[in-house]
Amino acid sequence: QLQLQESGPGLVKPSETLSLTCTVSGGSVSSGPYYWGWIRQPPGKGLEWIGTIYYGESTYYNPSLKSRVTVSVDTSKNQFSLRLSSVTAADTAVYYCARLTGKFDLPYYYYMDVWGKGTTVTVSS
């Protein structure tokens, strides 16, 4: 059974870079045809999609975050990662990693079917 586990600092200073890793167990990050993504949820608010990567090649980012976001895959460690630069208090949230499943290898057929438990990141000095 596939499991995802987020890890990274729980506290990040304003203007610094937030870095999170999602470790995949019970499956391979390089096996297809799956996409891998990050979603966040500010305190008391709804879900916001951040970014998605496919086979370590194609990446898709939320236009509102695109200039600050990088999603990458490390197949040797069976992990994928999120980097969000120049953070502010507005980036304080629970961050989830997720596997996306679908068909035809086309993004618009893909949806989140396995989620990690989430990790809380607070941006504060």
Add this chain to the structure above:
Amino acid sequence: NFMLTQPHSVSESPGKTVTISCTRSSGSIASNYVQWYQQRPGSSPTTVIYEDNQRPSGVPDRFSGSIDSSSNSASLTISGLKTEDEADYYCQSYDSSYLMWVFGGGTKLTVL
């Protein structure tokens, strides 16, 4: 890019049926599949409906999904409500123009 609008909250009694709507602001609701996620307090989301009306294994058939082109909206219907259904529900679709996954704002379901 389009938005998905959901009611902030709905409530209903155990054993009854409730429907949660999700209205797409522009473009056709039928253009891309709609998914529904359930998020219980303190937990991560889980999928209850995918591809408009498909249930993942393990999701009871009390959960059903549909789309209505006339109102440009998707709906999640839960029948025979149980207290365990109390949760936040999010609809989600894909914006092919902006190449992004879009979530609705979420609906808090109270079963009382």
